[in-house]
Amino acid sequence: MLRVYSNFFFLLLCVLISSCKSFYPTQFSSAVVKVNKTYTPDSSILAFYHPYKDSIDKIVSIPIVVLETDLTKQLPESSLGNFMVDILRVKATEYTGDTIDVAILNYGGIRIPSLSKGMLTIQDAYLLMPFENYIVEQVLTGQQISDFCDSIAMKKGWPISGMSFRIKNGEAIDIKINNEPLEISRKYKVALNDYIANGGDGMTFLKAIPQKQTGVLFREAIIQYWKDQALLHLGVTAKTENRISYAE
Amino acid sequence: MQNRREFLKSGVAGGVLLSALGGPFDLLAGSAREELTVLHTNDMHSHIEPFADNDKKYPGMGGAEYRSAIIKNIRSKAQNILLLDAGDIFQGTPYFNFFHGDLDIALMNSMGYDAATIGNHDFDGGIDNLSRQISNASFPFINSNYDFSGTSVESKVHKHVVIRKGGIKIGITGCGVELAGLVPDKLYAGTKYLDPIKEVQQQVNILRSQKDCDFIICLSHLGYKYEDNKVSDIVLAQQTSGIDLIIGGHTHTFLETPEKQQNKEGKLVWINQVGWAGLQIGQFDFIFEKKSRKNVANYQTVIVDKKSIEK
Numbered sequence: 109m110l111r112v113y114s115n116f117f118f119l120l121l122c123v124l125i126s127s128c129k130s131f132y133p134t135q136f137s138s139a140v141v142k143v144n145k146t147y148t149p150d151s152s153i154l155a156f157y158h159p160y161k162d163s164i165d166k167i168v169s170i171p172i173v174v175l176e177t178d179l180t181k182q183l184p185e186s187s188l189g190n191f192m193v194d195i196l197r198v199k200a201t202e203y204t205g206d207t208i209d210v211a212i213l214n215y216g217g218i219r220i221p222s223l224s225k226g227m228l229t230i231q232d233a234y235l236l237m238p239f240e241n242y243i244v245e246q247v248l249t250g251q252q253i254s255d256f257c258d259s260i261a262m263k264k265g266w267p268i269s270g271m272s273f274r275i276k277n278g279e280a281i282d283i284k285i286n287n288e289p290l291e292i293s294r295k296y297k298v299a300l301n302d303y304i305a306n307g308g309d310g311m312t313f314l315k316a317i318p319q320k321q322t323g324v325l326f327r328e329a330i331i332q333y334w335k336d337q338a339l340l341h342l343g344v345t346a347k348t349e350n351r352i353s354y355a356e
Numbered sequence: 357m358q359n360r361r362e363f364l365k366s367g368v369a370g371g372v373l374l375s376a377l378g379g380p381f382d383l384l385a386g387s388a389r390e391e392l393t394v395l396h397t398n399d400m401h402s403h404i405e406p407f408a409d410n411d412k413k414y415p416g417m418g419g420a421e422y423r424s425a426i427i428k429n430i431r432s433k434a435q436n437i438l439l440l441d442a443g444d445i446f447q448g449t450p451y452f453n454f455f456h457g458d459l460d461i462a463l464m465n466s467m468g469y470d471a472a473t474i475g476n477h478d479f480d481g482g483i484d485n486l487s488r489q490i491s492n493a494s495f496p497f498i499n500s501n502y503d504f505s506g507t508s509v510e511s512k513v514h515k516h517v518v519i520r521k522g523g524i525k526i527g528i529t530g531c532g533v534e535l536a537g538l539v540p541d542k543l544y545a546g547t548k549y550l551d552p553i554k555e556v557q558q559q560v561n562i563l564r565s566q567k568d569c570d571f572i573i574c575l576s577h578l579g580y581k582y583e584d585n586k587v588s589d590i591v592l593a594q595q596t597s598g599i600d601l602i603i604g605g606h607t608h609t610f611l612e613t614p615e616k617q618q619n620k621e622g623k624l625v626w627i628n629q630v631g632w633a634g635l636q637i638g639q640f641d642f643i644f645e646k647k648s649r650k651n652v653a654n655y656q657t658v659i660v661d662k663k664s665i666e667k
Binding site for chain 2: 129130131132133134135136137138139140141142143144145147148149150151152153154156157160161163164167168178180219221222223224226230231234235238239240303306307308309310312
């Protein structure tokens with residue numbers, strides 16, 4: 109009998125000791141699993157999203173224009189950035205009826221790392237510019253442009269059109285507008301997307317400056333520009349041309 | 357995959373050995389050893405389909421149907437799985453412009469996500485759209501440092517959750533990046549940003565001392581690290597205590613292996629982030645053992661294997 113009790117107390121003690129213990133991670137292995145087509149796709153997922161895909165494809169798979177060269181996103185200046193910001197300047201000039209001196213885009217607004225040569229579709233315009241951002245115009249003084257360029261220099265370069273400068277010690281030097289030195293007291297017409305014009309991506313100083321609205325989405329402007337070129341039987345392309353460079 | 361299977365097999369053998377040594381102690385208190393697999397994604401940005409086969413950088417890569425196949429495959433081999441996402445589920449392909457996140461959330465539901473946090477782009481359809489998508493999700497959204505008072509998201513987001521997997525109690529909290537200047541004002545509609553260090557610490561303290569969690573994960577959309585002193589996952593790891601693992605996002609960082617940092621008490625915190633667009637899934641296979649509290653001072657996680665699964 110005593111033996112039974114002692115067994116019981118032994119077991120009870122075990123429970124009490126064990127309950128003072130907790131689980132701790134003592135080791136782990138880690139892996140990065142690359143998602144690619146070497147796996148057998150999950151057919152239930154494919155079946156689920158296919159109706160969505162079909163309804164979108166009708167709209168976005170429409171071919172528009174031929175891209176003649178591969179474009180890539182890079183700092184401080186890139187072919188893909190120039191491609192987008194040049195369209196912004198051309199279309200903003202058309203929509204506002206003003207001569208736009210400069211167009212500026214935020215680097216973070218380029219949402220894909222590259223665009224491959226070949227036929228561009230509406231899908232590509234969505235990938236390039238998924239945001240519902242509108243084109244706006246702001247009139248900036250030369251001094252404000254100079255400050256803007258310093259901010260861009262701090263961020264190691266944004267896509268710019270109609271303008272060039274060099275970066276020295278994190279500041280913009282030799283700023284030129286249409287190949288002419290920047291005049292501090294002159295006023296310049298600048299095209300932007302409304303995200304930046306409203307002070308986005310740290311450009312809070314722009315918030316106070318009045319905007320001229322175009323009511324046109326930047327993505328729609330891109331699609332329209334591509335259609336314009338296709339009507340003229342032209343392709344589209346862009347290249348880097350030392351708009352932003354580092355001073356040695 | 358061979359390496360992983362062998363590791364798991366030897367792990368199971370080790371577990372049998374341990375419980376044999378533990379004898380009646382552990383038989384009574386349940387298993388002395390548990391395994392936990394943490395799978396994670398971040399910044400999927402509505403990339404439902406794989407990239408085009410002629411894409412210059414990611415030809416044929418990604419795709420929800422392949423991600424799901426991999427997750428199902430891992431589920432068939434491991435028992436305790438946590439599937440997590442660190443935010444920016446939305447925005448980046450026409451799927452978001454046309455369906456506003458409905459499809460992204462439905463696919464995550466069917467893959468069995470356990471939790472997600474909120475990224476800055478998850479506000480892109482406006483706060484009411486975010487609110488609607490949180491309601492559509494069969495998993496909780498977790499964030500401790502956004503004050504949603506007075507918005508339609510109010511009371512829909514959890515400051516923390518506790519999830520049991522096997523015998524392990526996992527506490528999960530989350531945090532997000534400052535919205536002002538990053539997200540247009542009208543989209544986040546007065547959501548207040550609070551100090552993530554302070555808010556996360558508060559939730560971790562609750563999870564550790566009141567909820568008695570064995571393991572604490574923070575889902576972070578702060579970003580991996582910055583050149584200036586802006587708060588990041590590195591800063592979060594260093595300036596808090598009690599977090600075991602930070603699953604990060606926002607900076608689209610492709611980490612080859614998890615990064616380790618010492619927390620405020622000198623203990624290790626692991627940080628991981630797996631790029632963007634559903635190109636990769638991060639995987640941790642943890643082994644948990646029962647230890648008494650007095651041994652804990654010497655405890656340090658040991659990495660037994662580092663690898664990259666390339667198929």
